[in-house]
Amino acid sequence: AQKVTQAQTEISVVEKEDVTLDCVYETRDTTYYLFWYKQPPSGELVFLIRRNSFDEQNEISGRYSWNFQKSTSSFNFTITASQVVDSAVYFCALSEAGAQKLVFGQGTRLTINP
Amino acid sequence: AAGVIQSPRHLIKEKRETATLKCYPIPRHDTVYWYQQGPGQDPQFLISFYEKMQSDKGSIPDRFSAQQFSDYHSELNMSSLELGDSALYFCASSWPPTSGPTHSSYEQYFGPGTRLTVT
Secondary structure (H helix, E strand, C coil): CCEEECCCCEEEEECCCCEEECCEEECCCCCEEEEEEEECCCCCCEEEEEEECCCCCCEEECCEEEEEEHHHCEEEEEECCCCHHHCEEEEEEEEECCCCCCEECCCEEEEEEC | CCCCEEECCEEEECCCCCEEEEEECCCCCCEEEEEEECCCCCCEEEEEEECCEEEEECCCCCCEEEEECCCCCEEEEECCCCHHHCEEEEEEEECCCCCCCCCHHHCCEECCCEEEEEC
16 A cells, blocks of 8 residues: 655755755555645745656756655655745645556645745 | 645634645646645555546545646645544646656655644
8 A cells, every 4th residue: 555654744944055855655566656745834835846666867947856665665855946826735645557546645744934 | 946835824714614725847847746745654645637637546535626727836635624634635737748857757756735723
């Protein structure tokens, strides 16, 4: 069965600090997809990234970077030089090939203080 | 770019009433998903449709039903509403598996959600 664990319930940092959000997943499938979504206070779910199980390349997009390690079943998300606008709940999610439904982690509430 | 449209954005109903939520996917997306997010919870998958057929089913109560129409929009019908049904209901859509950018069929784009309050 699929499972996603985000052990950090809440994180609070001061603006410009770097912050890493942890995500650990469980799946029996060899082909699967990992995602990060951002949910700002307004409530919508914003797609940030998708990573395929067969592509372990890390990715950087501006201040955001993602570290995918199959050996530890982790898909961590780092925000560099955090800004107040980064304050949101961040969800890690997993989808198995053929199933398509997303299984979400519990979410990490990130607060960036000025 | 066009996004997923959900209506209404807010809905207040009383216990035992019925509610219908609507979802209009991104153009050319033919797969629609419904999720329920309770207060302080993560989104939970309810049901999905691909080419107007139910493709997967999650923890959807028997009081709820859904369908996808010929224009690919979807409706979630909820009957005998209970206080515990109060939640944010999201619709998401994705590309068909056989077209669109490689593997993009697994990227789900969410609508703004419908906040349902049952009193």
